[in-house]
Amino acid sequence: MGKYSSALMSLCRCLRGAPPADVDWMSVVGLANQTLTTPALIDFVDEYEAMLPEDVCAYVRQIHGRNVQRNxxxxxxxxxxxxxxxxxxxxxxxxxxxxxxxxxxxxxxxxxxxxxxxxxxxxxxxxxxxxxxxxxxxxxxxxxxxxxxxxxxxxxxxxxxxxxxxxxxxxxxxxxxxxxxxxxxxxxxxxxxxxxxxTPTYRALMLIIHDQFQDYGYWLGDLDLRHLVELRDLNSSIGGLDWQELTSHISGKLMRNAVETQLVALAELLGVEIPHTLRSRLIPRLHFIRQVMQARFPGSRLPFLAMTVLDLRNYRRESSVDYAHNARRSLWSIPKADTLHFLLKAAVAVRVGKV
Structure with missing residues (x-):
């Protein structure tokens, strides 16, 4: 992961359709492969072919063409x-x-x-x-x-x-x-x-819940750039995303923090216009800063894992019917040993599509 981490912003600029300056194309293409976003670069290649290295254009076209056949x-x-x-x-x-x-x-x-x-x-x-x-x-x-x-x-x-x-x-x-x-x-x-x-808005909701909780991205600080591109495309589809409807599905503080973390990343990395109220709160912005720092400096993943405690109480409150009873005895406690072991192991694992 560290080999390509410095290319994150350059790759995001390409996905936004803005040619970056002083590009290490080997790193950008390598990160695109890692994040499964290489086919999504076809629009960028089509528009800026004259400015790009010939081998980069040929490679993206080849991957896109094969993906067309596969899909x-x-x-x-x-x-x-x-x-x-x-x-x-x-x-x-x-x-x-x-x-x-x-x-x-x-x-x-x-x-x-x-x-x-x-x-x-x-x-x-x-x-x-x-x-x-x-x-x-x-x-x-x-x-x-x-x-x-x-x-x-x-x-x-x-x-x-x-x-x-x-x-x-x-x-x-x-x-x-x-x-x-x-x-x-x-x-x-x-x-x-x-x-x-x-509906597009509900697909966006499910995609966010999948990345943040089923794939543990919220706890690990992972970015799934391929799914961010998909969220951007959902917003660009006819009718776009209904932000009011999306927020109406938020059921608690933990979910709100997770959804807004994804929306902050969507705005900052891919330039999607997100309502200010959905990308301005402190905890989601701290989580986004963590994501970018981990992408640039993979060695920070374990120290940053401590940020999970920011929402541990919210998680216990919203996921367990027994929380209210247990909360009377203790306002906060560290995660269980097996939970810590799982998170530590997942934090250092190489996961396809994640950065």
């Missing part, structure tokens, strides 16, 4: 899976990259690099969905225990370029969602099938 195969795979599930009476909810594939025009299909297809079904539909997919050749590659808090099934076929990640709930802890996901979805056709797609 076309993923789109065909998704359509087939949807029809199979529809035939069993299941209308799936498309999440993350799967939703992007369904709504993105063909000419823009290669901009986002994705590894799998995230699909959500209702709890009573899980077995039917699995049966439908197995009937067209899928095999279960991995599966969470039935009693786990986040049940999922990963299904694969040898002929496909990506797996299907079948889930029963939206990303991240359930207590962050006030309303059922279905109440924020719109029916849409996909090939010969029918799907449900969350």
């Amino acid at each position: 076309e195969r993923l789109a065909d795979q998704l359509k087939e899976a949807v029809v199979a599930m529809n035939e069993r009476g299941v209308t799936p909810v498309l999440l993350k990259g799967a939703a992007t594939l369904a709504v993105t025009p063909n000419e823009r299909r290669g901009v986002r690099l994705m590894s799998d297809l995230d699909i959500m079904v209702l709890p009573g539909e899980g077995e039917r969905a699995i049966a439908a997919l197995r009937a067209i050749g899928y095999e279960i590659h991995d599966q969470a225990p039935r009693e786990s808090r986040r049940w999922f099934v990963e299904l694969i076929r040898s002929i496909d370029v990506g797996a299907i990640d079948l889930q029963l709930a939206a990303p991240g802890p359930g207590h962050f969602y006030r309303d059922p996901v279905l109440s924020h979805c719109i029916p849409a056709g996909l090939g010969r099938g029918t799907v449900l797609i969350p």
